[in-house]
Amino acid sequence: MADEIWKCRRCGEELTVKKVVFDYLNMNFSENLLRCPKCGRVMIPRDLAVGKMVEVETQLEEK
Ligand SMILES: [Zn+2]
Structure with a gap:
């Protein structure tokens, strides 16, 4: 998976x-x-x- 090359759907440019x-x-x-x-x-x-959204929401609830 790490070697997978992603390309932009719009212009086909290789993503960096x-x-x-x-x-x-x-x-x-x-x-x-x-x-x-x-x-x-x-x-x-x-x-x-x-994952990030859940993480942020969890942090907010703990306060
Ligand atoms: Zn593009």
Whole structure:
């Protein structure tokens, strides 16, 4: 899976790994994600997106 090459669905450009900073509910967290160097589109794996949201919500509930 790690060797899999992802390409942008829109322009077919090979995606590159880039650190992306999220801003969610006044909380910032960064993650290395695949990004298209041509159009700037970021591809977020579904499991990562869901995992992060659950993680953030859990932290909020604990406060
Ligand atoms: Zn693209």
